[in-house]
Amino acid sequence: MKDVIIIGAGAVGCTIARELAFTRLDMLVLEKECDVAAGTTGRNSAVVHAGFNNRPGSLMARLCVEGSRGMEALCRELDVPYRKTGKALVAFDEEDMEILRKLKAQGEANGTRGLRLIGKEELERMVPGVGGIGGFYSPETAILDPFKYCIAMAENAAENGAEFRFEEEVTGIRREDGGFTVTTGKGEYRCRVLINSAGLYADKVSAMAGVNDYHIYPCRGEYFILDEVAEELLQMPVYPALKAGIGGLGVHLTPTVHGNIIVGPSAEYIDEADDYACTPPVMDKLWQEAQALLPTLKRRYVIGNYSGIRAKLAPENEGGYRDFVIREEEDCPGLINLVGIESPGLTASRPIALMVREMVGQRLPLVKKENAVRTHRFPPVFAKLAREEQERLIREDPEYGEIVCRCRRVTKAEIRQAIENPLGARSLSAVKYRAWATTGRCNGGYCLNRIVDMLVREYGMRPEEVTLRGPGSEMFSGEVK
Amino acid sequence: MERCDVLVLGAGPGGLAAAAAAKKAGAERAVLIDRDVRAGGILNQCIHDGFGLIRYGASISGPEYAAKALAEAEAAGVTLRLGLQAVSMTAQRTLLAQGKDGLVEFQAGSIVLATGCRERTRGAISVPGSRPAGIFTAGVLQNFVNVRNILCGKRVVILGSGDIGLIMARRLTLEGAHVEAVLEVMKEPGGLARNISQCLYDFGIPLYTSHTVSNIIGKRKLEAVEVSPVDDAMRPIPGRAWTVPCDALVLSVGLIPENEVALTAGVAVDEKGRGALTDEYLMTNLPGVFACGNCRKVMDLADYVSNQGTLAGENAAHFVQGEPLRTWNDRESSGMVKGLPAPGSVTCPICPNGCQIVIDPETGAVSGNRCPRGLSFAEQERIRPMRTLTTTLRVEGGPVPLVSVRSDRAIPRDDLQEAARRLKACCVRPPIRLGDCLAELEAGGVTVRMLAGEDVL
Incomplete structure (x- = not known):
């Protein structure tokens, strides 16, 4: 019998796992995909929000501001790429300025620091080439690498004793005296406290435990990924003033910690929680809106598309946001539900985890684990190192001299470390998100073959076993002959 | 800091020819670097024949062509540095490269860029739909199939009628996959007429011009593509789509000159085509930095690339010596007939x-x-069309899984598939030398010898 089972290894589930792994609780994380960060965590704008978007008094507002304040130190502790860029919102007319004035007042009520309205000139200085008559500046907004954030949380949790099981989709939950029995495709697991952090499927998981109070409305956002032009074109995220609409933040431009720009997201309610398609009408509209915001954008900068899905509690006809649900269910003692964790869930993930930790503490003793490790380190990122460091690494391990991913200058040593990751995730995406190979302008045109070759010839996989994102996403049919 | 007269980036056909020519033109030290551990560049995965018609007066395979070009460079005394990836360069003609032995800095009297091109991707053209496994660019797949012995799938749709896509349509057919269709969004196919005829018509593979993939279906693994005719603005015409079940989608939608290293030094590139801009001497905006082949402007034939490399290498050597430079005429490399073959021809x-x-x-x-x-x-052709068979044989106990082979004479076209199928069972062991007869085959009454296209030692 486990003390705690967490369902879902997204940013929130993994952060909870890390916090609880500092205690002596025996813990298991169940994830239906083959790796962490496979859902909404890995499919968003990667922004650390400063907290002015949310209604004062809401959990969203409070946890977002807390999360934002602690994020820099947390990322340092976990070796996660983070950059405090600030963020600009652009007004195109007086109506927009009025919206921004209200937003500033809302942010101040929430405790967001440093917000101020800016004139056309200052806006132009901050974001050269941007359209608009003026705007609003938030100095506390930041960007981070959401994959590494989630991976670091999970690896740190695992190092401190949390057990992760992948490709285990929960299919049933039985309530029993003093706990739960959770059934997956592969086995049965028992626990005292069950934490439902299943993101887009949190309503279904809750219902399996007998709590039918929720309905999640998947709301898709599509994105463009642009080449590494951020340094030249965009130093901070730029958002439009948001006129009333369904709950999103409007199509915005965001630089990434890797130097790309992402454009999006749209907001469209869809039927299936795993329909990650990109659609021509939305892509066309996205591009138009992005160009209205920043006319210097060129179509040839586009190197990819993706989409993410928001786990919304507010249905389409209601619009806007409903607050996070984070509670132990009265009707189902021991079940801690996290439902409707959409934006700003990534920013708020640590305060959410601390809240959940308190709830767990009501049921189980939280005894501090001796010798728990709080810090986490990733293998070095070769391309980011000074030349002397690079030379030293190549001397120590000649595989650092061998570039596998040309666009990102990722070396064979880094690919190897990504393949041999501590969580044991073995797919091309697992390598991609850790080593950041295949993410450049050639979309893997050079490195994909080399990575597959390593998996086949050095790790003994058969070609038909190589997957893009776990079982069901096999890349190849087998050998030619 | 390593010093040299002429430094050539990229050991494909352009670079090999440039380095050899620089040496022949009197360069004291001509260094040729390449990131791969084998010279030849993309030629090594192009196992089909049709190379060498101009340079060598014969139709040979890519690996055979590479071997000849390499032999010429070696004979000329070129210093070959393989497994070395150029990272950045300066207008003062210094270059930083990286390999297993560490970082190396070069100072060159002149530099020849022969960095080739890369493929346009799905990401760049925003093909709509989901992002499942099973989508490849044609060159990536060519490498998997011809070099690494890995097959993408059994039912294939090809988007784009660029030459590599056409060549892959034939390759996949010969390896037993079924190519459902080749789709081209333009009114005319982009590849060479000879490839339309010998890669598609020979095998009855349908070509749909003015059609595109309007949706990709399959959440984790590709299940089907939706095919639509397009209007004059190349937009899918609503309501006329149909679905083609498939497990692989291959993109052959264009090539982009690869100038990432050149750009670090400020080499000017064409805003639209992305090729390095040169004057009539093949010199870029940076004095002493020359460009040739596909990184300058994507060419139809490797032979043209080699010819241009020869001139660029010679000029690079003359630049160092202060000798007059020769001019390149672009008309010398644009004779190929593209698009649909004339009806009945x-x-x-x-x-x-x-x-x-x-x-x-x-x-x-x-x-x-x-x-x-x-x-x-x-x-x-009227009586009984005959074709050269090019394919691979499985290598047992060698450093690579496959060796490329070419038939020493043509076999009846209608026997190609059966012949390729029979060769699938064939397995060879190293050492293998280029030109070795690895198998004999009787097809349609003709006995042919399958000759190794490369060394496997």
Whole structure:
């Protein structure tokens, strides 16, 4: 019998796992995909929000501001790429300025620091080439690498004793005296406290435990990924003033910690929680809106598309946001539900985890684990190192001299470390998100073959076993002959 | 800091020719670097024949062509540095490269860029739909199939009619996959007429011009693509789509000159085509930095790339010596016939002109040929079309899983698939030398020898 089972290894589930792994609780994380960060965590704008978007008094507002304040130190502790860029919102007319004035007042009520309205000139200085008559500046907004954030949380949790099981989709939950029995495709697991952090499927998981109070409305956002032009074109995220609409933040431009720009997201309610398609009408509209915001954008900068899905509690006809649900269910003692964790869930993930930790503490003793490790380190990122460091690494391990991913200058040593990751995730995406190979302008045109070759010839996989994102996403049919 | 007179980036056909020419033109030290551990670049995965028509007067495979070009460079005394990836360069002609032995800095009297091109991707053209496993660019797949012995799938749709896509349509067919269709969004196919004819028509593979993939279906693994006709603005026409089940989608939608290293030094590139801009001496905006081949402007034939490399290498050496430079004429490399073969014609493969020969069935009168050499080919096409078979054989116990082979003479076209199928069972062991006979095959009454296209030691 486990003390705690967490369902879902997204940013929130993994952060909870890390916090609880500092205690002596025996813990298991169940994830239906083959790796962490496979859902909404890995499919968003990667922004650390400063907290002015949310209604004062809401959990969203409070946890977002807390999360934002602690994020820099947390990322340092976990070796996660983070950059405090600030963020600009652009007004195109007086109506927009009025919206921004209200937003500033809302942010101040929430405790967001440093917000101020800016004139056309200052806006132009901050974001050269941007359209608009003026705007609003938030100095506390930041960007981070959401994959590494989630991976670091999970690896740190695992190092401190949390057990992760992948490709285990929960299919049933039985309530029993003093706990739960959770059934997956592969086995049965028992626990005292069950934490439902299943993101887009949190309503279904809750219902399996007998709590039918929720309905999640998947709301898709599509994105463009642009080449590494951020340094030249965009130093901070730029958002439009948001006129009333369904709950999103409007199509915005965001630089990434890797130097790309992402454009999006749209907001469209869809039927299936795993329909990650990109659609021509939305892509066309996205591009138009992005160009209205920043006319210097060129179509040839586009190197990819993706989409993410928001786990919304507010249905389409209601619009806007409903607050996070984070509670132990009265009707189902021991079940801690996290439902409707959409934006700003990534920013708020640590305060959410601390809240959940308190709830767990009501049921189980939280005894501090001796010798728990709080810090986490990733293998070095070769391309980011000074030349002397690079030379030293190549001397120590000649595989650092061998570039596998040309666009990102990722070396064979880094690919190897990504393949041999501590969580044991073995797919091309697992390598991609850790080593950041295949993410450049050639979309893997050079490195994909080399990575597959390593998996086949050095790790003994058969070609038909190589997957893009776990079982069901096999890349190849087998050998030619 | 390593010093050299001429430094050449990229050991594909352009770079090999440039380095050899620089040496022949009197450069004291000509260094050729390449990121791969084997010289030849993309030629090594192009196991089909059709290379060498200009340079060597014969139709040979990519690996064979690479071997000849390499032998010429070695004979000329080129210093070959393989496994070295260029990272950045400066306008003062210094270059930083990286390999297993560490970081290396070069100072060159002149530099020749021969960095080739990369493929346009799905990401760049925003093909709509989901992002499942099973989508490849044609060159990536060519590498998997011809070099690494990995097959993408059994039912394939090809988007784009660029030459690599056409070549892969034939390769996949010969390896037992079924190519459902080739789709081209433009009104005319982009590849060479000889490839349309010998890669698609020979195998009855349908080509749909003015069509595109309007949706990709399959959440984790590709299940099907939705195919739509397009209007004059190349937009899918609503309501006329149909679905083609498939497990692989291959993109052959264009090539982009690869100038990432050149850009670090400020080499000017064409805003639209992304090729390095040069003057008539093949020199870029940076004095002493030359460019040739696909990184300058994507070319139709490796032979043209080699010719241009030769001139760039020679000029690079003369630049260092202060000698006058020679000029390049772009017309020398644009003779190929592209698009759909003329109706009822035979596309002559004997030289790069690709003449569209028509023989009047009534009178026997021949037209369309610019020289008499294609006549017997055209006659043969009428009676019994004959083709060279190029494929791979499985290598057991070697450093690589496959070796490329070419038949020493043509076999009847209609026996190609069966012959390739029979060769699948064949397995060879190293050492293998280029030109070794690795198998004998009787096809349609013709006995052919399958000759190794490369060394496997």
